[in-house]
Amino acid sequence: MQIRSRLVTIVISFLFAFSSYSQTQLSGKITDKQTSLMDARVELLSVPDSAVVKVTASDENGVYTLMDLKPGTYFLKVSVFEYADQVKLIELPKGKTVLDFLMKTDAKLIDGVTVEANAVRVEQKGDTTQYNADSYKTNPDATVQDLITKMPGITLENGVVKAQGEQITKVMIDGQEFFGDDAAAALKNLPAEIVSKIQVYDQASDQAKFTGISDGNEAKALNIVTKSGKSNGQFGKLYAGYGTPNDLYMAGANVNFFKGTRRFSVVGMSNNVNQQNFSTDDILGVTGSTASTQSRGGPGGRGGPGASDNENYLVSQQSGVSTSHGLGLNYSDKWGAKKQTKVSGSYFFNASNTDNSQVTNRNYVLSTTAGQNYQEDFTALMKNANHRLNFKFDIALDSMNSLVINPKLSYQGNNKTQGTDGTTTDSDGGLINRINNQTFSDSKGLNASTSVLWRHRFVKPRRTFSANITGTYTLKEGNSGQESESHYYNELNQDSLASLNQQTDNQTNGYGVNGRFSFTEPLSVAWSSEFFYAPSYLVSNADKRTYDFDSITNSYSFMDTTLSNVFENQTIVQEGGTNFRYQKKKVGFQLGVSYQNSLLMNVQEFPTDRDVNLSFNSILPNMRFKYDFTKSKSLMFAYRAGTRNPTIDQLQNAIDNSNPLSLSSGNPDLKQQYNHRVFGRFNATNVQKATNFNVFFGGEMNQNYISNGTIIATSDTVVNGNVVLQRGAQFRQPVNLDGSWNARSTVSYGFALTKLKLNMNLYLGGAYTVAPGLINNVVNKAKTANANGGLTVSSNISENIDFTVGYTLNFNNVVNTSQNVSQNQYFLHNINARFNWIIKERLVINSTYSVNAYAGLGSGYNQTIMLWNGGIGYKLLKKKQLELRVSVFDILNNNNSITRNVTESYIEDVKSNVLNRYYMFTVTYNLRNFGKAPETRETKPEEHGPFGPPPH
Secondary structure, eight states: OHHHHHHHHHHHHHHHHHHHHHHEEEEEEEEOSSSBOTTOEEEEEETTTOOEEEEEEOOTTSEEEEEEEOSEEEEEEEEOTTBOOEEEEEEEOSSEEEOOEEOOBOEEEETTEEEEGGGOOEEEETTEEEEEGGGSOOOTTOBHHHHHTTSTTEEEETTEEEETTEEOOEEEETTEEOSTTOHHHHHHHSBGGGEEEEEEEEEOOHHHHHHSSOOSOOEEEEEEEEOTTSSEEEEEEEEEEEEETTTEEEEEEEEEEEETTEEEEEEEEEESSSOOSSOEEOTTSOSSHHHHHHHTTSOOOOOOTTSOGGGGEEOSOOSSEEEEEEEEEEEEEEESTTOOEEEEEEEEEEEEEEEEEEEEEEEEOOSSSOOOEEEEEEEEEEEEEEEEEEEEEEEEOSSSEEEEEEEEEEEEEEEEEEEEEEEEEOTTSOEEEEEEEEEEEEEEEEEEEEEEEEEEEOSSTTOEEEEEEEEEEEEEEEEEEEEEEEEEEOTTSOEEEEEEEEEEEEEEEEEEEEEEEEEEEEOSSSEEEEEEEEEEEEEEEEEEEEEEEETTTTEEEEEOGGGOEEEEEEEEEEEEEEEEEEEETTEEEEEEEEEEEEEEEEEEEESSOEEEEEEEEEEEEEEEEEEEEETTEEEEEEEEEEEEOOOHHHHOOOOBOSSTTEEEOOOTTOOOEEEEEEEEEEEEEETTTTEEEEEEEEEEEEESEEEEEEEEOSSOEEETTTEEEOTTOEEEEEEEESOEEEEEEEEEEEEEETTTTEEEEEEEEEEEEEEEEEETTEEEEEEEEEEEEEEEEEEOSOSSEEEEEEEEEEEEEEEETTOSSSOEEEEEEEEEEEEEEEETTTEEEEEEEEEEEEESSSTTTOOEEEEEEEEEEEEESTTOOEEEEEEEESTTSOOOEEEEEEOSSEEEEEEEOOOOOEEEEEEEEEEEEEOOOOOOOOOOOOOOSTTSSOOO
């Protein structure tokens, strides 16, 4: 009886304590004298060491709630940008407690000078670098992209925006996704005048944000905080223009409808002057300029599972002259009576017709003979259409459970015809081969995926469970054909002719499912642990059938079994592991390890039966360390091991003879690639001096690196069992090689010359890459050293005078271990300037000027290319919404396009056709209709990565 009585007493006591613990709640409202403050940070801190117990943020009504607390004594800290922090010592009783805060503007006296919050140019807030947009003057018609490239640490390189040396792949508006993964759409189409703050940070995956533990899926993100009064209304522009010569035109619109949390945006454009306002999703790998080079026989890329989804998005200018049409829609809102469901979605449509002409000079690296040279004239006409659709639903089911659903769909159709005239010579200029090759292809592709993430928070703080499951489906199918004549020359300069007339049907499809199941458990106030299991299953099928022309039946009816193949790959991955995280005051640390087993089952069904089963066991450690020296100075370092499995294209043993001089095939014996990655960052911001200093460094080392093995025939040779390779022709196949690694670093420093009203941005960078390749069974390592640096000076005078001047130097030194010459050095100097001047509020003068000077390239490619554009416009109507403009593109008629490509087996220079001088008359109407809104407030992004506050 006594034991039973004690047991009952213990149970009742436990239930009473549990009830007290679960029912204790703290809430309140955060305001200033005029309005409620959204996204104020509210932290409950323990009294002994100020460790974070719980954290939350106020909603759009300024209301915050902290639930499931233990009664006791705490510090309660409230912080909002532009307001002084408030800290109170509170005694939290059992039950519900209400505590409101009235925030006051932050003004600090420093060396006798009062520095108001609106004078802050840049500051570091934990993991986030935040810029004050009003400190960077731009003209009234500037875009967000024009604004951010004035900010320290942010650069625009070949159409790609980078921050602290890393590409920005996510853009948010007031913490909500904007146009999905397409950063270009947001930055090019939003006006700078709506921006209050720019925040740059590493955004973790939805699961990692919940657990607080990194899973290695961080992305560089940029959050646009809108100004007060700019989050309610309609704004954008509509424009149309006509140019000469050749009946050039451009037309488009971008219109945004903002009302509270509801955001709807429409972007449309049509032109034949090579303009593109958002990205193209190249799921077929056919639209890029490098893709066209690869299809003609250059060694292919080295993509594969595990690569970022954004690697297929084309954001820089592609070679050739294009007519483009596009439409983009974006929607975001919060649904439900309590705004418990966050919704965002976007749709894109792109269509383009591209006329591309290229001249190529390629020098191959040989280990056994003198270097061969390949000269090529290439033309292509390509039609491409692309649809992208994605949605994200973040649903708070209750205080303990939430659900994130993210469906995505992409479709691409492509049709192209290509013509190639190529000649290969030896070092003495003697002919080795010549080719005239005409090809066509018509293909389409579909990518579909849906991920579902369920997150559950237990009563015990920081104890969580989450399950993320993703299903995928891919389909690529099409047909192609070619007619070619190849001439092969022997040592006596006697030629033999080989003709081809064939068509190919090709289909690749696949489906898969992968998941990640995570359980986190607090070990102490500072320590947390995670245990996870991540399985995946992927099936890929490839069916390629090539038919030669039969002159008797006048049809393509004779199957060429050498060029045909039916292949299936199944990949099963099982991974499980644990992570431990430490977070206390200035130090954040994560250490983890996992075990992974990968089973690759390759089955060839045609033309012969062959099974290859490979199993790989890997130990994958990871580590992440962060130290905050001060609130404005921090250091982060991370290491992570990973694997990459070969793709179906790399595995399928089917000959691709789209260029008869350069054959290629997959390799079913490929092994899994294992890599080690390190990266780190140091940030230091001085608010009073308005300076920002960033150092980024990263590196990677690969084992069983998936490279290319190339056979360059010095005489007629049989390869791949039964394929005859004529003298001078090449055969390429992926192989595993060790010795691949790279390292890179970027240092940037931004400061203001206040008296001169100028912004100064300096940066220095360097990289070193070792890329091994196999050439005639001898390993060649292409060692590329790169050094780059630049200076950008931008005005901060007024909205009426806006200019930016910059200089960059890019130096490359390439050493091939199997090349006869020891090294190859080349330079690129770039000077660019942009000037905008508004005279008496109506007259607008614009001009851009750039100089690209090349040195060290091949003969005929060392050029200085000067591109000067200019225009003059006049604003009409009462609010100056209408503008008439006359502009000239390439005033000097000197535009050109030159590219150098370096691989493990060749160095080439490519010259492409471009648009030259034309004149354009444009009419633009700017829409600005803003309603009343709350006073300026900061909208912070969600907790975006490890070493922020622990989950609550």
